Amino acid sequence: MIVDPSPEIYDIPRAVHFDGEVMRIFQAMGLADAVGRLSAPGKKISFTNGKNWTLFEQDLSVVPRHNGWFNNQFFNQPRLEACLREGVSRYPNVTFRSGWALSSLDQVADKVRVQITYTGTDQTSIETEQTELVSARYVLACDGASSLIRTLLAIPQEDLHCDEPWLVCDLMLDGKEEFNRSGLQICDPARPTTLIPCEGNHIRWEFMLNAENEIEGVEEEAAVRAMMAPHLWRLSPNLTAEDGELVRAKVYKFHALIAETFQQGQVFLLGDAAHQTPPFLGQGLCAGVRDAYNLCWKLAGVIQGNHPASILETYTSERRPHVNEVITTAVAHGAIIQARNPLKATVRDCYLMLGRAFPFLVSFLKFGEGWNLGPGLFGIEGAPSPGGPVGEPLPQGRVQQRQDGQPTNTLWSDELLGTGYTLIGFNVDPASLLAKNRNYDGLSTLHIGPEASLHEIEGELMNWATEHAVGLALVRPDRQVFGICRKGPDLAPQLEQLIDRLYRQLEQHS
Ligand SMILES: Cc1cc2nc3c(=O)[nH]c(=O)nc-3n(C[C@H](O)[C@H](O)[C@H](O)COP(=O)(O)OP(=O)(O)OC[C@H]3O[C@@H](n4cnc5c(N)ncnc54)[C@H](O)[C@@H]3O)c2cc1C
Structure with missing residues (x-):
């Protein structure tokens, strides 16, 4: 059951950017086509200074597509939310109580008792009480930055320090004029400004405010248009300060906060309830989507009796370090x-310009992926190392199925991974290495290579395997690499050890 006090989708765009891993999660939800129709890949991002010198440039179209999808895509949040709501309506076992809010909760034995209260205005739909008691096995608190559930559970938040006021504006152009579609961070100390052409004719503007006392009156249209005016030429020389419709202008104080734990008993914090990041990387909503994807297969496994309940503790241990790194990177971008x-x-300016000649100097500027999960359900001790291959998503590529040497159909490699654990052999059939007398519950196998019935088109998976000398990869239901066996003559014993480790890990958690 979903409860949400707002009868309507919040119609003000907040997030405008998601990355390739998040698109892959929408794909796993069966919504790739629908989300694809409402999003568009980004072109370029440049950092300039007050004198308009280019300090840093990144062509977004060449950022590696580890997850198969463009790593920087722009969209409109209300349209995405509408698409997700429609997506959820495919499931007859989900009840959506719009106009109802959670008002209190307490955990008793293995249940969470939740009180929900009607906050809507449609009195005709209320037949009896305005409150109801609901008993749930698990509660997912996705109730945003000022989460009541986080407050009720008294979960403290760590402050990673970024508390600056910015004016965030959305301008819809009429589409008659072509305009420059590159994003800009105008690092002018007089007024740091962000200008991002998003999907369609939507332009996101963000203006840093000088001090608290500048906030008064800045949301008024005349004030906003005056701030936009000096930069309009960057979009098109033909634009004037009257062009386009200003759909909103709102002052936000950006924050960098992370809850000390994402779980208390049978209640989990997700999204802004668990963390808030300044939006310099466009990763707040992305982090929330990743939270849900990390948690939900584990919850499904527990509810279906395939996983012990204690596996749910890996939700905090894996996700919190990842989010912490994302926020720290966003704060570093913010400092620039x-x-x-x-x-x-x-x-x-000097440092960034030096970075144009020596790119390693600016490798901390990240656009997309590269953050690692913390220790959890993996075939290694401790936390996965940066750069993988364990604890990062398996790459996704286009593959061809073949019969009698002839291609039959082309599809995404993820479509061939099961809903459980998958053992992938690179140039080796993993089924041939499994012991005949052992029961490999919940494991499916996949063989990729020129000799296999499955053939890669571009070679993303095979290149990844070659780069990391991977002979076999054991992949979790959420496409994260649980563990690998290095290429070599001892693949079978390495594999038995890896599988022992998986089953032991699951037992350890029981
Ligand atoms: C200016 C700005 C720009 C941003 N840009 C980006 C970006 O480009 N990319 C990106 O990834 N992120 C971005 N973000 C962040 C992103 O918008 C948020 O991280 C995301 O919307 C959070 O989603 P959420 O579902 O966790 O919370 P919310 O979207 O706040 O949703 C919380 C929900 O909980 C409901 N609720 C509240 N109280 C209760 C209750 N008691 N009971 C039941 N339900 C309740 C609310 O009605 C609401 O529907 C940006 C944010 C801002 C402000």
Whole structure:
């Protein structure tokens, strides 16, 4: 059951960007086509200074597509939410109580008792009480930044320090004029400004405010258009300060916060209830989608009796370090963009320009992926190492199925991974390495290579296997690599050890 006090989708765009891993999650939900129709890949992002010198540039179309999809895509949040709501309506076992809010909860034995209260205005739909008691085995708190559930559970938040006021505006152009579709971070110490052409004719503008006392009156249309005016030429020389419809202008104080735990008993925090990041990387909503994907297969496994309940503890241990790294990177981007001191800004300009010649100097500027999960359900001790291959998503590529050497159909490799654990052999049939007298519950196998009935088109998976010397990869239901066996003559014993480790890990958690 889903409860949400707002009868309507919040119609103000907040998030405008998601990455390739998040698109892959929408694909897993069967919504790739629907989400694809409402999103568009980004072109380029540039950082300039107040004198309009280019400090840093990234062509977004060449950022590797580890997950198969463009790594920087732009969309409109209300349209995405409508698409997700429609998606959920495919499931007859989900009840959506719109206009109802959770008002209290307590955990008793293995149940969570939840009180929900009607907050809507449609009195005709209320037949009896305005409150109801619901008993749930698990509660997922997706109730946003000021989460009542987080407050009721008294879960403290760690402050990663970024509390700056910004004016966030959305301008819809009429589409008659072509305009430059590159995103810009204008790192002008006089007024740091973000200008992002999003999907369609939507332009996102963000203006850093000088101080708390500047907030008064800045949301008014005339004030907003005056702030946009000096930058309109960047979009098109023909644009004037009157063009387009200003759909909103709102002051936000960006925050960098992370809950100390994402779980208390049978209640889990997800999305902004668990963490808040300044939006410099466009990763807040992305982190929430990743939370749900990490948790839900584990919950399904527990409810279906395939996993012990204690596996749910890996939700915090895996997700929290990942989110922490995302927020820390966003705060680092923020420090670059938000430099107000002219001397510091000049040092920054010199450093970034040096980075154009020596890219390793600016490798901390990340656009998309590269953050690792923390320790959890993996075939290694401790936390997965940065750079993989364990604890990162298996790459996704287009593959061809073949019969008698002839291609039959082309599809995404994920479509061939089961809903359980999958053992993938690169140039080796994993089924041939499994012991005949052992029961491999919940495991399916896949053989990729020129000799196999499955053939890669571009070679993303095979290149990844070659790069990491992987002979076999054991992949979790959420496409994260649980463990690998290195290429070599001892693949079969390595595989038995890896599978022992998986079953032991699951037992350890029981
Ligand atoms: C200006 C701005 C730009 C951003 N840009 C990006 C971006 O480009 N990319 C990105 O990934 N992220 C971005 N974000 C962040 C992103 O918008 C949020 O991270 C995301 O919307 C959070 O989703 P959520 O579902 O966790 O919370 P919310 O969207 O806040 O939803 C919370 C829901 O909980 C409901 N609720 C509240 N109280 C209760 C209750 N008691 N009982 C039941 N339900 C309740 C609310 O009605 C609401 O529907 C941006 C944010 C801002 C402000």
